[in-house]
Amino acid sequence: MRIHFIAIGGSAMHNLAIALHQKGFIVSGSDDLIFEPSASRLSRHGILPEKLGWHEESITADLDAVILGMHALIDNPELLRAQELGLKVYSYPEYIYEQTKDKLRVVIGGSHGKTTITSMILHVLNYYKKDFDYLVGAQLEGFDTMVRLTEAAPIIIIEGDEYLASPIDRRPKFHIYKANIAVISGVAWDHVNVFPTFENYLHQFELFIDTIMPDGKLFYASTDKDLHTLVESNRKEIVKTGYEIPAHRVSNGITYLLPENLPLKVFGDHNLMNLSAAKLVCKEIGISENDFNLAITSFKGASKRLELLNAEKNTNVYKDFAHSPSKLKATIEAVKSQFEERKLVACIELHTFSSLNKNFLLQYADTMIRAENPIVYIDIKTFQQKKIKPFTEIDVQTAFNNDKLTFFDNASTLEQYLRGLDFRQTNLLLMSSGNFGGMDLAKLARELNT
Structure with missing residues (x-):
């Protein structure tokens, strides 16, 4: 498979490029600006563009797909050339879905806590040496990349962002993945340039629930009043389970999970809520509560999250x-x-x-x-x-x-x-x-x- 990335330097884009390269695809790309650590990481895998800028001659008829990043504009010369040639142009969430249609898809959505919940699940799965793919929005300890895509892994854990998929695909990213298991961690108005009112923003989460597969499950923060009302009024016939802050105590700057009195390396009500969501997901995919608790005590948090x-x-x-x-x-x-x-x-x-x-x-x-x-x-x-x-x-x-x-x-x-x-x-x-x-x-x- 020959894949070309327009705006390869983005955080998710360069990680997806590396993941496909590791999968054996022939990967090329372009960008007008590539900052660190993207440049070094692309270079290490031999897929850093030789020169910056957009080069329409890079778009040839033998490409199997073009993946378009948000940094590109709708008049990007490479995009226009790809459209002229009739090539299939994907946003990166579209391509993630294409690669994972036959897997169990866990999608973590919400205005806050997405990265931490995703990271907690990945940490626990990694602790027990499970085989899984993933897409997460931060660099995690024990993981070389922020994206993994393989043929064999039966499951993928996806951090589902509500921002737009690409310049030519105005859907929120998390609408595209079609979750089998979904999480909504809470709703708080954001991205006002795209969603000018809170009602419009909230509606995106209602639409997200509607994209969950018919036999799917939704876990949500039931203490969030707006989210609770939204979920309870939604008519999608799936299993909907709320979660809250688990029992815990704080002593000498350390949070302990009760009743086992297990010391955690993370703290704060929001992280404890995230832990509850991650535990429900892990239980759904075969990890017992006791096994989860044992593994989560070594979780140090995602990069830049406390x-x-x-x-x-x-x-x-x-x-x-x-x-x-x-x-x-x-x-x-x-x-x-x-x-x-x-x-x-x-x-x-x-x-x-x-x-x-x-x-x-x-x-x-x-x-x-x-x-x-x-x-x-x-x-x-x-x-x-x-x-x-x-x-x-x-x-x-x-x-x-x-x-x-x-x-x-x-x-x-x-x-x-x-x-x-x-x-x-x-x-x-x-x-x-x-x-x-x-x-x-x-x-x-x-x-x-x-």
Whole structure:
């Protein structure tokens, strides 16, 4: 099979390219920008494009398929050439489905927790040396790639994103996979550039339920009121099972799963909810509750999900992917509940289209109330690139309903401020789906005044 990737440098795209290369396919690709670690990983497998840019001569009639990434535009010259030749053009979720039509498909959806639930399931399956394929949105310990596709594996675990599949396929990705077993971890308005109202966003999850196979099963966070109402009113004739936070206790900064009193390496109500979902899925595919509990005690978390950067005396520094209002609030709550005796410096970088929408910014009201020192950072370059009028500190304080909040738009000034704080008996939480203007977070974590 000869496969060409348009926009091969994307996170999911380059991992799928590597997975197909490992499966024995002849893989080529193109992109106008390829950042690390994509470039090094593609190079290591011998499929890094020789030169950047779009080259319509790369699109030839002998290609079996073209896979189109979201980074490409609808007038991309390679795409136009593929359409002219009548080649089949897939989005990557479409191609994942094509490769897994005969497998049991587990799809993890929801506004938050998708990556962690998927990662927990993968960790447990890997612990017991099961044969499985997967698609996950983070690099995990013990896994070389974020995508695995084989002929033999009878099951695939898929993190199901609700964002659009490709520039020419405007369906949310998780509508395409046709789950046999599905999870919805919760709903909180996001992607306002695509779903302009919460009702429109919520409708995507109703449609997701409708795509579940007729003999399928749905596990959902029953404590989420909007989700509970949606699921209960949906007429799809499948088994629907709610889940909640499991019994647990917290002692000396460690969470224990009850009644076995098993110590976990992760913490927070949202992670415990994720654990409940993962346990239900694993039970459905043949792993007992006792076996699950034994394996999950060694799960350290997914990359950038409450990832511990450094621990010194009475100071922990965490990095987290949180950027939406619900994720921000839940992550702060998790750290405060785990370390009630410590103060918290919580810093979030806003850089997505949604978070920089002045109307959507109001959704962040009261999300940082529990942090003693709340900080919001928005790179001034982000405003310029997106052609948005920059926010002032008053704008941000008003939207967050928090006059304690400090605002920065320069990474160097932010770093200088953080280095000047006293972190004794204080934790630092750094949250972003970006990179804090290139700040070396690991170095900062090691050198704080503790």
